Amino acid sequence: MVRRVLILLLAILLNSGSIHAARLKDLVNIEGVRSNSLIGYGVVVGLQGTGDGDQSKFAVQSVVNMLERFGVHVDRNQVKLKNVAAVMVTAELPPFVRAGQRIDVTVSSIGDAKSLQGGTLLITPLRGPDGQVYALAQGPISLGGFAAAGAGATAQKNHPTVGKIPGGAIVEREVPVSINGKGVLRLSFRETDFTTVARAAEAINAYLNGPYAKPLDGRTLTVLVPAKYRGKVVSLLAEIGDLSVEPDVPARVVIDERTGTVVMGENVRISRVAIAHGNLSVQIKETPQVIQPPFSAGETVVVPETEIKVEEEKARLVVLEEGVSIGELVRALNAVGATPRDLIAIFQAIKRAGALQAELVIM
16 A cells, blocks of 8 residues: 655644734845855865766866876876766855855765765865856865665665865955945845835834835835944844834645645635535456356356445535635634645635635645
8 A cells, every 4th residue: 555645734823913023134135245156176085986987087087187287197098096086066155254264065976976975075166157266175075974885785874975065165255245335225025025015114214213214116125324324234234134024924825736735824715615525436346256057068157246336435515604714714624524635626626616815836
């Protein structure tokens, strides 16, 4: 019997007035303050026979080029490496990071290496989209797992061809970010919602005692820096970042059919609708019967005997009144005996009937 994993996640807030406020800093990003992606190509050495095979020509070429820079000339056709792996090194350069500080890097095999366990990354320049080198990475790789194989069995924990080097890169070039000289700040909300942006503007204006905050659209808010905060924008951001704002939650039902997950927001409402849900099961069983005429020269034949059994699950008809809350909706669906898989079909049917006053998102 196939085991089905059914998960039901219900975000239920039974009291419509119990919206929890969040800090403004947890809702927005500051325009111009962002991280930058870095990437580089490197070589990992010191592996115990789990490196790239002969098919990874670029790993051999990289080692040959490296040795030639050290004055060692070798014939690339004679080089066979099992303790070396070619890798791509990636990192995120945080905002306001300074030269000399360290950042974490991720090392990923690009050849046919079996594992990077025990390997050491040789010095690797990390470049930005502009082609400039912003950091240099080097150090021993931490996998947080292992891979072992024998003639008849294998054992593996986590992913052995991807590892991390905590603090494995030294920043060599800074990305200039200046906010103290700005007269206007732009705050970008992570979720688009006009109500949330308007509430944030009201909270900022009430704190600064003036019309300093102005919503531009459903995702962007500008803040005019008051005179007393000129040159002290960091203090301004720290103060308004702690302001409490009640984010508005959209009416949305999210369904993941692969896992049977259903997540409903607090503001989900439905129109008056009746729901009945049940399963019809038909079983057909055939049993062969051997018939042989007694005391005669007749022919023995096999006659199938068919048995048909029909079972229909008893389903209760539940009427949901218009504008019911999510708590009442869940209780009504539980009364029908709906499982997470049933909820998926029920919500899709309610949406098609035009009774679901919410956005239905199917992942």
